[in-house]
Amino acid sequence: MKRIHVLRAEEDAAGFESLISAIRADGGRVGWLDLDLTDPVPPSLVTPASLDVLRAVAVGPSLAVAVKPMRGEPVLRDLLREHFRGCRLVLVAGEVDAPLLTREGDGWTVHTGSGERKHSTDELVRALRKPRPF
Numbered sequence: 633m634k635r636i637h638v639l640r641a642e643e644d645a646a647g648f649e650s651l652i653s654a655i656r657a658d659g660g661r662v663g664w665l666d667l668d669l670t671d672p673v674p675p676s677l678v679t680p681a682s683l684d685v686l687r688a689v690a691v692g693p694s695l696a697v698a699v700k701p702m703r704g705e706p707v708l709r710d711l712l713r714e715h716f717r718g719c720r721l722v723l724v725a726g727e728v729d730a731p732l733l734t735r736e737g738d739g740w741t742v743h744t745g746s747g748e749r750k751h752s753t754d755e756l757v758r759a760l761r762k763p764r765p766f
Contacts, residue, residue, distance in 0.1 A: 634720070635763050636663075636712050639733040639742065641723040647735055648723055654753045655760065660720035665711060667726025673699055720760050731766055742766050 641648065645664050652662045673681070677699040680688035688699045708728060716722045724730060732743040739752045744766055751759060759765035 634718075636716055636719050637721045637760055637765060638708070638712070638728065638730040639721065639723055640728055640730045641725050641733060643735070644725075645723070648733075650753055651740065651756065654757045655720055658757050658761075660757075660760070661718050663716040663719040663722040665716070665722055665724045665726075667706065667724060667728065673697075 645652075655662050674690050674697060677688040677690055677697065681699045681701045684701055686700070690697045712722060723733070734741050734743065736750060739750055740756050742749050742751065742756075749766065
């Protein structure tokens with residue numbers, strides 16, 4: 633399995649539209665993981681999930697929603713393996729031990745424990761092709 637890069641996001645997904653589009657144009661896939669579920673789950677999925685089904689899914693003309701019952705705290709590695717296989721990048725909204733990605737004008741800054749690195753969108757897309765981009 634190719635490495636999935638994880639970056640923490642403090643703004644909503646719309647702020648990453650240009651990066652997501654650039655990665656997709658480069659043949660990559662991007663995932664979004666929200667670690668703080670606050671919006672209500674569709675009522676038609678709540679009861680099946682509470683009955684311990686494997687997964688409850690609702691599908692509409694442009695969207696699918698899946699609910700999976702969980703026991704215990706989520707484990708990032710398990711979430712990545714189960715839901716984001718094939719993604720080059722997963723942006724995570726919520727507290728996670730991962731570098732922070734912020735928009736800086738037309739470019740991006742990746743904040744790591746050892747400092748920060750500025751990238752244009754093209755530079756960041758190229759960096760994310762590597763096993764260890766930062």
